[in-house]
Amino acid sequence: MPNYQGVWSLSTQYQAQGQGNWPSPPLTGDTAIIFSISSASDGIQYQQIASGGNTIEFGSLVPSGLTSSYNGSMSSSTYALQTQFSTSGNRSDVRYVTIVTKGNTQDWGDLNRDCWLAACASNNTRGIMFGNAGQSTSYITYISLSSQGNASDFGTYQDSTYYQQGMALSSTTRAVTAGGYHAAVSAPTYATDTMEYVTIASTGNGTDFGNLTVARRQGGASGSNTRGLFLGGANNSNYQINTIDYITIASTGNATDFGDLTQGRYTTSTSNATKSVCYGGYVASPATSYNIIDAVTIASTGNATDYGDLQSFTLGSAASNAHGGLS
Numbered sequence: 001m002p003n004y005q006g007v008w009s010l011s012t013q014y015q016a017q018g019q020g021n022w023p024s025p026p027l028t029g030d031t032a033i034i035f036s037i038s039s040a041s042d043g044i045q046y047q048q049i050a051s052g053g054n055t056i057e058f059g060s061l062v063p064s065g066l067t068s069s070y071n072g073s074m075s076s077s078t079y080a081l082q083t084q085f086s087t088s089g090n091r092s093d094v095r096y097v098t099i100v101t102k103g104n105t106q107d108w109g110d111l112n113r114d115c116w117l118a119a120c121a122s123n124n125t126r127g128i129m130f131g132n133a134g135q136s137t138s139y140i141t142y143i144s145l146s147s148q149g150n151a152s153d154f155g156t157y158q159d160s161t162y163y164q165q166g167m168a169l170s171s172t173t174r175a176v177t178a179g180g181y182h183a184a185v186s187a188p189t190y191a192t193d194t195m196e197y198v199t200i201a202s203t204g205n206g207t208d209f210g211n212l213t214v215a216r217r218q219g220g221a222s223g224s225n226t227r228g229l230f231l232g233g234a235n236n237s238n239y240q241i242n243t244i245d246y247i248t249i250a251s252t253g254n255a256t257d258f259g260d261l262t263q264g265r266y267t268t269s270t271s272n273a274t275k276s277v278c279y280g281g282y283v284a285s286p287a288t289s290y291n292i293i294d295a296v297t298i299a300s301t302g303n304a305t306d307y308g309d310l311q312s313f314t315l316g317s318a319a320s321n322a323h324g325g326l327s
Helices: 010-018
Strands: 030-033 042-050 055-058 073-075 079-088 092-098 106-110 118-122 124-129 139-144 154-157 169-172 174-178 190-200 207-216 222-224 228-232 243-248 254-261 266-271 275-283 288-297 305-309 319-320
Touching: 030 079, 030 124, 030 266, 030 275, 042 154, 073 118, 073 124, 079 319, 118 174, 118 243, 124 169, 124 174, 190 228, 222 275, 228 266, 228 275, 228 288
Parallel strands: 073 319, 118 169, 169 222, 222 266, 266 319
Antiparallel strands: 030 042, 030 319, 042 055, 073 079, 079 092, 092 106, 118 124, 124 139, 139 154, 169 174, 174 190, 190 207, 222 228, 228 243, 243 254, 266 275, 275 288, 288 305
C-alpha cells in the first residue's frame, strides 16, 4: 500500500480508494491502544488520551480467535506489544503494532514462560512481564522494545506462590506490580494486597514495596513518571471494587486511597503524563460487560469521570505512547 507522503494524481487517488488502499494519515498526540480478546471482538481500538471521546477502530489481532487467551500489554513511544498466551498451549506469542500507523498486529517474538494474565510494564527500551501459571515459582520475564526478539528471564517474585492476575505500572526506571491471585490459598482469601518492584534496566528478583489499601486482582494500573495508580479489580470475596489507590513510584510504602471509579469492575488502564484512563471491563456476578471509559487526573485525588465509550466491550489490555515509563 502506498504511504501517505508525496503527491498523488487524481486517477491514482480514485484507484486507491476503490481498492480500499487509501492511506490514513499518521496518528498524532498521546494515543492509547486497546487490545481486545473476548468472544465479542478480536479488534484493536484507539483513543487520543488528551481529548477523550469514543474509541476508533485501529486494526485486528492476527491471528484471530484467541478468546481463551490471557494477555497483557506494554509499549515504547513507537510500538505497542501484546502477549498472547493460550490455555490450550497453541500460542505463546508477542504481537505488536506501530502506534502512529493503524493496522493489524504482527509477530514480535515468543514468550519463554507461561504468562497467563500477565501484568506488564515498560520504559522506552524494555518491557517487564510479571506473571506465571502452572509452576511453583512465579517468574518475571523481559523483552527488548528496541528490536524484535523473544522474552528472557528477569528474576522471580519474593512470594514464589502461584501468583498471577496482578497489575503493573512503571516510571522510566522502576516497574511496580501489585495485587494478584494466590491459587495455593483457599477462597475467599486468594487475592493479595502485596506490591513488589524491580529496576527495569537490570535483572533480579522482586523487592517488597508495600501494600495496597485493599487486596485485589485484575484491575488497571497506570500513571506518570512519579505517581502510580491501581484502579478497580476484584477483592478477596470476588466482588468487583471501584477503589483507586496511588503510590509514589520512586519511594516505597503503602498505597493511599485516591478515589473511586464510576463502576467497580475488572478493567485495563493506560495513561499519558496527566491522565490515567480505564477502558471497559467486566463484572462476574451478575455477568455484565461494560464499554465505559473512566479518567482521573494523576496529580490530584478524586473520583473518576466519564471519558467516552469503547466501540466494543473488551477483556483485553491497554498501552500508550505517553505513559509514565516514557515521560
